[in-house]
Amino acid sequence: MRLKVLGAAGEVTGSNYLLECGSSRVLIDCGMYQGKGDDEKNRAQFDFVPSSLNSVLLTHAHIDHSGRVPLLVQKGFKGKIWATLPTVELVSVLWQDSVRLMKEEAAWKTRKNERKGLPPVEPLYKEEDAQKAAHLLTPATYDDKIEVAPGITVRFRDAGHILGSAIIEVWMEEDGKEVKVVFSGDLGPQQTVMERNPADISRADYVIIESTYGDRSHKSNKETREEFRQVITEALKSKAKVMIPTFVVDRAQRLLYEMMLLQKEGILRDNVPIFFDSPMGVKATEIYNSHLSLFSGEIQNHVKQGDDPFTPNQLHYVESVEDSRRINDIKHAIVLAGSGMCNGGRIVHHLKHGVWNPDNRIIFVGYQARGTLGRRIIDGEKILRIAGEEVTVNAQLHTINGFSAHADREDLLAWAGNFETSPVFFVTHGEPKSSQALAASLQENNLKAVVPVIGEEFVRGHSLLPDNVIK
Structure with a gap:
């Protein structure tokens, strides 16, 4: 061998x-x-x-x-x-x-x-x-x-x-x-x-x-959910845009599920749009929905109650480049986009247009490899070249590893x-x-x-x- x-x-x-x-x-x-x-x-x-x-x-x-x-x-x-x-x-x-x-x-x-x-x-x-x-x-x-x-x-x-x-x-x-x-x-x-x-x-x-x-060690599921709840609650109060670099397979579905739970608790209001900006996001979520029997008892219980675990209210799938760009004009929203490490994909476009704003928030919910844009932001670099333009990082940063x-x-x-x-x-x-x-x-x-x-x-x-x- x-x-x-x-x-x-x-x-x-x-x-x-x-x-x-x-x-x-x-x-x-x-x-x-x-x-x-x-x-x-x-x-x-x-x-x-x-x-x-x-x-x-x-x-x-x-x-x-x-x-x-x-x-x-x-x-x-x-x-x-x-x-x-x-x-x-x-x-x-x-x-x-x-x-x-x-x-x-x-x-x-x-x-x-x-x-x-x-x-x-x-x-x-x-x-x-x-x-x-x-x-x-x-x-x-x-x-x-x-x-x-x-x-x-x-x-x-x-x-x-x-x-x-x-x-x-x-x-x-x-x-x-x-x-x-x-x-x-x-x-x-x-x-x-x-x-x-x-x-x-x-x-x-x-x-x-x-x-x-x-x-x-990660925080417990309870602690992680409380941390996410606090970040979202503060963002809602300040009418901020929340950008979440997201691996569109699994991490995105987990976040959609957590936002569905926050809506059921009355914390995340239905008037806040949630943009899942990924051409393959619909396909990946469809695959998840076709294999619900492979998921945990927690997910199964929500399915029995008639909930769609991966479709919170006000969820908008964004497929065209034009629709993705229109999100720049929306000041108060939650935006999920790949790639999860910010080394490509549409999240780069959203960061370029939003990372300068101190009212905005970026939530990192996954591992950021050395050398990626996401890791450089987490490590505290204040001036970055993003999509050909030099921008200053002023947005409020949050890292929630418990969703890993x-x-x-x-x-x-x-x-x-x-x-x-x-x-x-x-x-x-x-x-x-x-x-x-x-x-x-x-x-x-x-x-x-x-x-x-x-x-x-x-x-x-x-x-x-x-x-x-x-x-």
């Missing part, structure tokens, strides 16, 4: 792992990089021959886990892409949106290059690549075992992160012995609101575990504590401080932990426990 860490080591984005057993080769996730230097990383040559892969396994739909799959297909991969049915549906939407955004960005860069006498810029991949990738998508059912390559069997388990997210269990036959590797994917918290709790797994030889928030669909330190340790076989934990998908902190916490709980670096390779019985194992 050979494991190679090709992404999401020392950082959160670009999730990518290669697993080999005998002549079989399986790729787990193939995500985009987001943040500083992302274009160069995304265009870099793969560390393997795509056509040599038997299968690709996707833990979930988020673009930092699935975004480079169409490029993989463009470069020659022709096997099956296994994922849960909701993930199959969501990635098809996300890839088409990526094609649109990359096409727009390439056109903008090409216009700039023409003025400098430089060559045109091509998108990372095109619509035909996304369509070919979509044709390779193969739905898997939670909890069923599937053979994805000779000698490699997998099972998708609910990760509780977003709709369709999965922990992937992998069994391999090697020299007559069975080896089991578990990929956590992105784990949801132990106390969820929308999704079901992450599945408990008790047996494995090796576990690849995420560490996005491995060094910190990621497990925090205690959640990760609780999930890891379910294993009864003393596996080796490979701590990935986190900034160095976060990954090292989680590894140290695992060690304190008498568990072995490795913090790999990009490109590091581990071979069973050979170099699986190198010097960076925390003992």
Whole structure:
């Protein structure tokens, strides 16, 4: 058994792992990089021959886990892409949106290059690549075992992160012995609101575990909701515009649900327009509504009461660019728009036109990777160049991490504590401080932990426990 860490080591984005057993080769996730230097990383040559892969396994739909799959297909991969049915549906939407955004960005860069006498810029991949990738998508059912390559069997388990997210269990036959590797994917918290709790797994030889928030704790759901309630209440009093950079898959639906609850409490009045400014927002929410049976008991109870959990009153889906621009003239509203890290999408346009106003509010409700516009705003940069214009950040800033669909330190340790076989934990998908902190916490709980670096390779019985194992 050979494991190679090709992404999401020392950082959160670009999730990518290669697993080999005998002549079989399986790729787990193939995500985009987001943040500083992302274009160069995304265009870099793969560390393997795509056509040599038997299968690709996707833990979930988020673009930092699935975004480079169409490029993989463009470069020659022709096997099956296994994922849960909701993930199959969501990635098809996300890839088409990526094609649109990359096409727009390439056109903008090409216009700039023409003025400098430089060559045109091509998108990372095109619509035909996304369509070919979509044709390779193969739905898997939670909890069923599937053979994805000779000698490699997998099972998708609910990760509780977003709709369709999965922990992937992998069994391999090697020299007559069975080896089991578990990929956590992105784990949801132990106390969820929308999704079901992450599945408990008790047996494995090796576990690849995420560490996005491995060094910190979230506020409780009650505390988070109170914090959001206070921000919205203050914004309503001052007739402010509230801008929320939003991952339009899951985080947007969670916020729509929370606003529906605030309306039922009488806190958010029906005369305040809510703009969901995303061309794919309607499609993503439709997919969520078509899989309501996969959600938590809390969501099920509201459905039984006749509530539409993801459609508060005065919700306006914004699809055209012209309608998006008209929001600039509306002074009092709530605006949800992607991308969640402000590194593209329509939120950039709204920030350019609203971040200067001290009456406005920006609420960050998700992780902001290093180098992204969102992270720079949170880190306190006061003068930023946004969409070609220099603007001053005067808006009031709020960060509410409790809405995160990621497990925090205690959640990760609780999930890891379910294993009864003393596996080796490979701590990935986190900034160095976060990954090292989680590894140290695992060690304190008498568990072995490795913090790999990009490109590091581990071979069973050979170099699986190198010097960076925390003992």
